[in-house]
Amino acid sequence: MIKHIMNILYGIILGISNVIPGISAGTMAVVLNIYDTLLDAVSLSKNKLKENFPFLITIGMGMGIGIILFSNAITFLFEKYNMQTNFLFMGIIIGSIPMVINHAKEDAKIRTRNWIPFVVSLAIMTGMALSKDVEGSTRLIREVNLGMGCWFAVAGMISAFSMIIPGISGSFIMLTLGVYSSVITAVSEFNLGILIPVGIGVLVGLVGGVKIVKILLSRYNQATYMAILGLVVGSVFVIYPGFTFNQSGFFALICMCIGIRSTYCFADK
Numbered sequence: 001m002i003k004h005i006m007n008i009l010y011g012i013i014l015g016i017s018n019v020i021p022g023i024s025a026g027t028m029a030v031v032l033n034i035y036d037t038l039l040d041a042v043s044l045s046k047n048k049l050k051e052n053f054p055f056l057i058t059i060g061m062g063m064g065i066g067i068i069l070f071s072n073a074i075t076f077l078f079e080k081y082n083m084q085t086n087f088l089f090m091g092i093i094i095g096s097i098p099m100v101i102n103h104a105k106e107d108a109k110i111r112t113r114n115w116i117p118f119v120v121s122l123a124i125m126t127g128m129a130l131s132k133d134v135e136g137s138t139r140l141i142r143e144v145n146l147g148m149g150c151w152f153a154v155a156g157m158i159s160a161f162s163m164i165i166p167g168i169s170g171s172f173i174m175l176t177l178g179v180y181s182s183v184i185t186a187v188s189e190f191n192l193g194i195l196i197p198v199g200i201g202v203l204v205g206l207v208g209g210v211k212i213v214k215i216l217l218s219r220y221n222q223a224t225y226m227a228i229l230g231l232v233v234g235s236v237f238v239i240y241p242g243f244t245f246n247q248s249g250f251f252a253l254i255c256m257c258i259g260i261r262s263t264y265c266f267a268d269k
Contacts, residue, residue, distance in 0.1 A: 004058045010034055011062015018063065018163065018171055019070045019184065020092065025163050025170065034059075039164070039214065042206050071187040078181055086241040087252035091259020093172060093236055099263075100232055104225035117227035125176065125234020141182040142191060149197040155179045156201025161209035165217070165228060173231075176238040 010032050017025040029035040038059070041052035077085040104110055144152065155177045163170030174180040179198075186194035216224045243249050 004054065007034075007055060007058035008062040008065075011059040011064075012066040013062075014059070015063035015066020015068075016070045017066075017169075019067055019074055020089070020169070020171060026165050039210055042210055067187060071184045074184050075181075075188045078184070083241050083244070083248055084252045084255045086239055088255035088259045089172070089175070089239060090236050091256035091261075092263045093169075093232060093239075093259075094256075095260040095263025096169075097229070097232055100225060100229045104222050104229060110226065111222065114223045114226045117223050118230040121227045121230030122234045123230075125231055125238055129234065129237035129240070140185055141179075141194070142185070142189075144193050144197070149193070152179060152183070152194055153197040153201035153204075155183075156198035157205035157208075158201075160202040160205030161212075162231075164206065164209050164213045165224070172235050172239065176235055 013032065014025050014028055017028045026035065029038050037052060037055060041056045041059075074085075104114075141148065155174055158177065159170035159173040161170075162173045171180060174183055182194060183198055185191070186198070243252070
């Protein structure tokens with residue numbers, strides 16, 4: 001019974017991590033010492049699934065509680081304090097960079113060839129930042145057609161795949177894809193028109209991504225984390241909301257410093 005309660009608490013922590021852009025649920029799972037169990041539980045192995053079914057149920061319950069409770073707070077912050085909230089997330093992302101670099105250096109000094117995936121992923125994110133329509137990428141969507149529903153499913157799949165990898169946040173992938181505010185609002189408002197396609201995408205991304213992630217981290221660990229580093233650095237430019245030289249801008253800078261400091265201290269631990 002105590003074990004199940006602890007799993008629910010772990011799930012709540014993972015759920016909150018999934019809501020905050022820049023906070024990696026994969027990293028939190030490593031910290032909580034449940035990462036390997038999670039990978040086994042969502043793999044396609046029937047034996048592993050059966051063995052870890054109680055674990056999955058309790059973790060899933062906790063994640064649902066964490067996501068639902070915290071999504072309301074995030075929705076409020078985005079609506080009332082958009083620039084300050086984005087700057088806080090930028091700080092969180094910047095503060096997580098040393099953690100990703102440490103993962104990349106875990107095996108050995110960074111090899112020259114492994115800078116290639118870093119440059120490629122950074123270029124992709126920078127291109128997204130330069131070409132994005134700021135109004136379009138942050139607009140709030142409450143009603144979807146078939147095409148938009150498919151896009152939400154794809155975004156859910158990509159973010160779920162990213163979530164599996166320690167050091168990268170699935171929620172800021174949603175942010176860079178322009179669906180984060182819509183998904184968070186859909187969670188707080190229980191909008192099934194958006195939640196169903198996103199949920200389908202997340203399920204496909206989790207189940208299909210586990211084997212790929214295991215292969216990448218076992219065979220190409222440093223190259224994988226260098227690619228992640230490029231995504232992390234580039235995401236700062238993507239979510240940058242603009243800046244105004246007034247009281248709001250001043251508090252936005254404070255929020256960014258708080259984000260950097262808190263995440264960097266957590267990374268040190």
